[in-house]
Amino acid sequence: MALVVHKYGGTSVGNLEKIREVAKKVVTAHNAGDHVVVVVSAMAGETDRLLKMAHQISSEPDQRELDLLLSSGERISASLLAMAIQSMGYRAISFTGRQVGIITDSFHFRARIRKITADRLKEAIENGITPVVAGFQGISEMGDVTTLGRGGSDITAVALASALKAERCIIYKDDVDGVYTADPSVVPDARRLSKISYEEMLEMASLGAKVLQSRSVEFAAKFGVPILVKPTFGKGEGTLVTMEDEEMEEVLVSGIILDKNQAKLTVVGVPDRPGIAAEIFGKIAEEGVNVDMIIQNVSERGLTDISFTVPKSDAKRGLRTTKKLVSKIGAHDVKLDENIAKVSIVGVGMRSHSGAAAKMFAALSKENINIIMISTSEIKISCVVDSKYAEIAVRALHNTFNLGK
Amino acid sequence: MALVVHKYGGTSVGNLEKIREVAKKVVTAHNAGDHVVVVVSAMAGETDRLLKMAHQISSEPDQRELDLLLSSGERISASLLAMAIQSMGYRAISFTGRQVGIITDSFHFRARIRKITADRLKEAIENGITPVVAGFQGISEMGDVTTLGRGGSDITAVALASALKAERCIIYKDDVDGVYTADPSVVPDARRLSKISYEEMLEMASLGAKVLQSRSVEFAAKFGVPILVKPTFGKGEGTLVTMEDEEMEEVLVSGIILDKNQAKLTVVGVPDRPGIAAEIFGKIAEEGVNVDMIIQNVSERGLTDISFTVPKSDAKRGLRTTKKLVSKIGAHDVKLDENIAKVSIVGVGMRSHSGAAAKMFAALSKENINIIMISTSEIKISCVVDSKYAEIAVRALHNTFNLGK
Numbered sequence: 001m002a003l004v005v006h007k008y009g010g011t012s013v014g015n016l017e018k019i020r021e022v023a024k025k026v027v028t029a030h031n032a033g034d035h036v037v038v039v040v041s042a043m044a045g046e047t048d049r050l051l052k053m054a055h056q057i058s059s060e061p062d063q064r065e066l067d068l069l070l071s072s073g074e075r076i077s078a079s080l081l082a083m084a085i086q087s088m089g090y091r092a093i094s095f096t097g098r099q100v101g102i103i104t105d106s107f108h109f110r111a112r113i114r115k116i117t118a119d120r121l122k123e124a125i126e127n128g129i130t131p132v133v134a135g136f137q138g139i140s141e142m143g144d145v146t147t148l149g150r151g152g153s154d155i156t157a158v159a160l161a162s163a164l165k166a167e168r169c170i171i172y173k174d175d176v177d178g179v180y181t182a183d184p185s186v187v188p189d190a191r192r193l194s195k196i197s198y199e200e201m202l203e204m205a206s207l208g209a210k211v212l213q214s215r216s217v218e219f220a221a222k223f224g225v226p227i228l229v230k231p232t233f234g235k236g237e238g239t240l241v242t243m244e245d246e247e248m249e250e251v252l253v254s255g256i257i258l259d260k261n262q263a264k265l266t267v268v269g270v271p272d273r274p275g276i277a278a279e280i281f282g283k284i285a286e287e288g289v290n291v292d293m294i295i296q297n298v299s300e301r302g303l304t305d306i307s308f309t310v311p312k313s314d315a316k317r318g319l320r321t322t323k324k325l326v327s328k329i330g331a332h333d334v335k336l337d338e339n340i341a342k343v344s345i346v347g348v349g350m351r352s353h354s355g356a357a358a359k360m361f362a363a364l365s366k367e368n369i370n371i372i373m374i375s376t377s378e379i380k381i382s383c384v385v386d387s388k389y390a391e392i393a394v395r396a397l398h399n400t401f402n403l404g405k
Numbered sequence: 406m407a408l409v410v411h412k413y414g415g416t417s418v419g420n421l422e423k424i425r426e427v428a429k430k431v432v433t434a435h436n437a438g439d440h441v442v443v444v445v446s447a448m449a450g451e452t453d454r455l456l457k458m459a460h461q462i463s464s465e466p467d468q469r470e471l472d473l474l475l476s477s478g479e480r481i482s483a484s485l486l487a488m489a490i491q492s493m494g495y496r497a498i499s500f501t502g503r504q505v506g507i508i509t510d511s512f513h514f515r516a517r518i519r520k521i522t523a524d525r526l527k528e529a530i531e532n533g534i535t536p537v538v539a540g541f542q543g544i545s546e547m548g549d550v551t552t553l554g555r556g557g558s559d560i561t562a563v564a565l566a567s568a569l570k571a572e573r574c575i576i577y578k579d580d581v582d583g584v585y586t587a588d589p590s591v592v593p594d595a596r597r598l599s600k601i602s603y604e605e606m607l608e609m610a611s612l613g614a615k616v617l618q619s620r621s622v623e624f625a626a627k628f629g630v631p632i633l634v635k636p637t638f639g640k641g642e643g644t645l646v647t648m649e650d651e652e653m654e655e656v657l658v659s660g661i662i663l664d665k666n667q668a669k670l671t672v673v674g675v676p677d678r679p680g681i682a683a684e685i686f687g688k689i690a691e692e693g694v695n696v697d698m699i700i701q702n703v704s705e706r707g708l709t710d711i712s713f714t715v716p717k718s719d720a721k722r723g724l725r726t727t728k729k730l731v732s733k734i735g736a737h738d739v740k741l742d743e744n745i746a747k748v749s750i751v752g753v754g755m756r757s758h759s760g761a762a763a764k765m766f767a768a769l770s771k772e773n774i775n776i777i778m779i780s781t782s783e784i785k786i787s788c789v790v791d792s793k794y795a796e797i798a799v800r801a802l803h804n805t806f807n808l809g810k
Contacts, residue, residue: 016461050481056421057485058492065491068499069484072477076455079474080462086470087463094473098503099548120548143504143525 002167003125004029007039007135007157011174012232013077014044021233023084025172026130030090035125037164039135039157040081042073063108067137067147071097074134074153082132091129095120097145100131102138102156104146111138111146113155116163125164133160151213158216162223169220170228170238171212177231178239179204179211181403182256186391189404193254194237197244200254203346203380208259217241244348252356253347253401258394260341260387262292263315264372265322266307269332272299276329277306280322287321289314292342293375293384303332307373309384312338340372341390344382345397357381363400369393407572408530409434412444412540412562416579417637418482419449426638428489430577431535435495440530442569443537444562445486447478468513472542472552476502479539479558487537496534500525502542502550507561509543509551516543516551518560521568530569538565556618563621567628574625575633575643576617582636583644584609584616586808587661591796594809598659599642602649605659608751608785613664622646649753657761658752658806663799665746665792667697668720669777670727671712674737677704681734682711685727692726694719697747698780698789708737712778714789717743745777746795749787750802762786768805774798 006026013019022040029036050069054061061069078094085092101117124131135153138146148155154171161169179201182190196204198221205214211229220227220241230238248254270276277296284291294308310318315336322334350356360381364371369392373384385393398404411431418424427445434441455474459466466474483499490497506522529536540558543551553560559576566574584606587595601609603626610619616634625632625646635643653659675681682701689696699713715723720741727739755761765786769776774797778789790798803809 016458019462053421053481053485054488057424058488060492061488062491065484065488065499068480068501069488072480075473075477076458079470080458083459083463083466083470083474086467087465094470096473096550145501 001033001035003035003037003164005037005039005157005161005164005166005169007153007169007171008041008232009153009172009174010041010044010047012172013040013081014174016080019077019081019084023081023088025232026085027088027090030130036130037121037125037160037166038081038130038132039153039160040074040077040132041135041153043077046073046076064144067108068145070147071134071137071145074136078132078134085130085132092132093124093129094132094134096134097137097156098139100133100160102159104138104140104148106140106142106144106146108144108146110149111140113138113148113159116159118160118163121160121164149215151216154213154216155219158220158225158227161225162219166225168226168228170230172230172232173211174232176211176229177234177236178229179209179241179255181254182394182398183258186258186394187256187398190398191403191405192236193239195240195242195248196254197248197348198241199244199379200346200348201241203377204255204257207257207342207344207346207380207382208261209257212241249349249352251347252349252353253345253403254349255346256394256397256401256403257344257346258341258390259344260390261312262309262340262342262384263312264307264309264337264340264384265315265318266305266335266337267322267326267331268305268335269303270306271330272302272304279329280306280325283325284318284321287317289318289321293373293382295373309340309342309373339387340384341387342382342384343390343393343397344380345401346380348379350379359400360397363396364393367392367396406438406440408440408442408569410442410444410562410566410569410571410574412558412574412576413446413637414558414577414579415446415449415452417577418445418486419579421485424482424485424489428486428493430637431490432493432495435535441535442526442530442565442571443486443535444540444558444565445479445482445537446540446558448482451478451481469549472513473550475552476539476542476550479541483537483539490535490537497537498529498534499537499539501539502561503544505536505538505565507543507564509545509553511545511547511549511551513549513551515554516545518543518553518564521564523565523568526565526569554620556621559618559621560624563625563630563632566630567624571630573631573633575635577635577637578616579637581616581634582639582641583634584614584646584660586659587799587803588663591663591799592661592803595803596808596810597641598644600645600647600653601659602653602753603646604649604784605751605753606646608782609660609662612662612747612749612751612785612787613666614662617646654754654757656752657754657758658750658808659754660751661799661802661806661808662749662751663746663795664749665795666717667714667745667747667789668717669712669714669742669745669789670720670723671710671740671742672727672731672736673710673740674708675711676735677707677709684734685711685730688730689723689726692722694723694726698778698787700778714745714747714778744792745789746792747787747789748795748798748802749785750806751785753784755784764805765802768801769798772797772801
C-alpha cells in the first residue's frame with residue numbers, strides 16, 4: 001500500500017472526456033492498492049480566460065484579486081474530477097488549498113508555502129477516500145487566497161508528497177512522456193532518460209527545458225521527494241527525478257538543451273572604467289529585464305564591448321533601456337542580435353570527469369560553428385551560437401556524447 | 406454616512422461592460438457619502454455552465470462537490486467587480502462567504518446561515534474600503550464550502566445587512582424596476598408600488614411573483630431589514646419592502662398575482678372513508694410532488710372527488726403516482742387538467758376590512774368566469790380559473806380594486 005501523489009496538468013483535464021479518463025487512471029491505481037492523492041490544474045484555457053477578463057477590466061489588476069479569481073479554475077477541475085471518480089462508484093472528495101492547510105506568505109500571485117497541515121487529507125486517506133486537491137493555491141495567514149506562481153500545481157503536488165511522506169509524486173504530462181537527452185523534434189534518435197538527478201533537472205529547467213518548473217524541482221530536491229514524470233494518456237515508463245547516484249555520475253553528459261528564445265545586446269565602445277557595468281546592469285534590473293549571460297571583450301585603447309543575453313520577450317525593452325544609457329556613460333552604440341541560440345550540455349558526471357568542454361568545443365568547431373559566448377557551471381556548459389546552426393549544433397553534440405538510442 | 410448593502414444579480418454583472426457599469430453605480434453611491442457593501446451573483450450563464458458540466462460528468466453529482474464547483478461563479482464576479490472599482494481609482498476588496506464569516510449548517514446545496522461574524526467586512530468599512538462579497542455561499546463548521554440554494558445571493562445580502570445593522574439592503578434587478586400591482590405585460594396600467602409589507606411580499610413570492618425569493622424576504626422580515634428593490638440600469642425609485650404601517654392597512658388589496666404554472670389533478674370516485682386523503686397525499690409527498698391547493702367535493706352515495714393543484718413541472722409525475730393508487734384505494738379514475746391558472750389578490754388591508762372575497766367573486770362572475778377552486782389566507786384570496794380567462798380575470802380584478810394609475 002504505497003501513498004502516491006498524482007498531479008494532472010491543464011491539458012490532461014482539458015475537457016470532460018479527459019477528466020473521465022483521468023478518473024479511470026486514478027481508480028486503476030487505487031484498485032492496484034495505492035493510496036492516491038490527486039492534485040489538478042485548471043482545465044486548459046480556463047486560467048487564460050479568467051486572466052483575459054481581468055486585463056479587460058483593469059490595465060493593472062490587483063494581485064490579491066487576481067489570486068481569488070484564478071484560484072477558481074482549479075476548484076472547478078477538482079470538484080469535477082471528484083464527481084467523475086464518484087460516478088464510477090468510488091469514494092472521492094475535493095479539497096481547496098485552504099482545506100488541506102497549505103499556508104503561504106502574503107506575496108500574492110507568487111506566494112511561497114510556509115507550512116502544510118494536511119489534516120483533512122490524512123483523514124480522507126485513512127478512510128479510503130481519494131482526495132482531489134485544487135493545485136496552485138494556498139491561503140495566507142490572514143485568510144486570503146494566494147496562488148503559487150507559474151508551475152504552481154506541480155509545487156502543490158510536491159509539497160503535499162513531502163508533507164504526507166508519500167513514496168513518490170507522479171507528475172503526469174499530456175505533451176511529453178518524460179525527460180529526453182534532447183528535444184526529439186530536433187534530434188530524431190533522442191532517448192528518454194529513465195532517471196535523472198534533481199540538479200541536472202534544475203539546470204535543464206533553467207536552460208529552457210519545459211518538462212518541469214525549477215521551483216517544484218527545487219522543492220523536491222530540498223525535501224527528497226522523488227518525482228516521476230509520466231505521460232497521462234500514453235504508455236511509457238517516464239523519467240524519475242531523484243537523488244544523484246553513482247550510476248548517474250558515470251555518464252559525462254545527460255542531455256543537450258536548446259534555447260532559441262534568446263537575444264543578445266552589445267554595448268559598443270564602452271569606456272573601460274570601474275562602475276560602468278554596475279550602472280548598465282543596475283538600470284536593466286530596475287526595468288525588470290532578465291539578464292542571462294554577460295561577457296566583456298578585451299579592452300582596446302580604453303574602450304571595451306559589453307554583450308549580454310536576455311529572453312527575446314525582453315529584448316526591445318532591454319534595447320530601449322540601454323540606448324538611454326549610451327550617451328550618459330560615453331559609449332558608442334547598442335546593437336541587438338536576435339538570431340542567436342543557446343546550446344547547453346548538462347551532466348553531473350562533469351564534476352568527476354574533465355574534458356567535457358574541450359569535447360564540446362571540438363564538436364562545434366568540426367561543424368564550423370562559431371561560438372559567440374560561453375558560460376559554465378559545475379554541471380553544465382552553455383554556448384551561444386548563430387541560431388541558424390542551432391539544430392546542427394544540438395545533433396552534433398548529441399552524437400559526440402553518445403546520447404543516442 | 407449611511408451603511409447600505411447593494412446586491413447585483415447575474416444579469417446585472419452578465420458581462421465585463423455591465424460589471425464596469427455596476428462599478429460606476431457603487432462609486433457614485435460611495436461618493437454621495439454611503440458606506441457601500443456589495444454582494445454579487447455569478448455572471449449570468451456561469452452557474453448554468455458549471456451545472457451542465459457537473460451533470461455531464463455524473464448523473465447525480467454529489468452536493469458537497471457541486472457546492473465547491475458552483476461557488477466559483479460568485480468568486481469570479483466578486484473579484485472582477487473589485488478590480489473594476491479599483492481601476493476607477495477607488496479602494497475595494499473582494500471577499501468569499503468564508504472570509505466574511507458566513508457560517509452555515511452542513512446541508513449542501515440548500516444550507517442555512519447559522520451565524521455571521523463579518524469582522525473583515527467591518528474592518529474594511531472602517532478603513533473606507535468598499536467590500537465586494539461573493540453571494541450565495543458560506544462555509545460549514547467543518548470548513549466545507551456550502552451554497553444557500555435558490556436566491557442565495559439575496560439571502561447573503563439581507564443577512565449581511567442584518568449583521569452590519571445596515572440602513573437598508575438594495576436589491577438591484579436587471580429585469581424589473583420594482584414590485585407592481587400586477588404584471589405590466591398583462592395589465593397595461595399596472596402601477597409600481599412604492600412600498601409593500603414583508604407579509605404581502607412573502608405571499609406574492611409564494612404565489613409566483615418572481616421579484617424576490619421567499620427565503621430572503623422571510624429573513625428580512627425576521628430581522629427587520631428594509632429591502633429596496635430597484636432597477637440596476639434604469640432610473641425608477643423602486644419598491645421598499647418593509648414593516649407594515651397604517652398607510653398600508655388602508656389599502657384593501659395591494660396586488661394581483663397570476664400563476665399559469667399550475668395543473669389540476671382530480672381523483673374521481675374516491676370512497677368517502679377516513680384515511681384515504683392521508684394515503685393519497687402521503688404517497689405524493691414521498692415522490693416530492695409539491696401540492697398547493699386541495700379541495701374535496703361533497704360526497705354523493707359514499708363517493709367523493711378530490712382535486713388538488715401542483716406545479717406544471719410536477720404534473721406528469723403526480724399523475725403517475727396517483728394512477729398507481731387508484732385501484733388500491735378503490736377510486737374510479739384520475740384526471741389531469743393543465744389548462745388552469747391561479748389568480749390571487751393580496752393585501753394586508755384584508756385583515757381589517759371585510760368584503761374582499763365577495764368583491765372578487767362578483768368581479769369574476771360579471772366576466773362570466775367560473776371559479777374552479779378557492780383558497781384563502783389572512784391576507785390573500787386565490788381562485789383557480791380556466792387558463793383562457795386568466796388575463797381577463799387579472800384585468801377585471803385590477804380594475805375592481807382600483808389599482809390602476
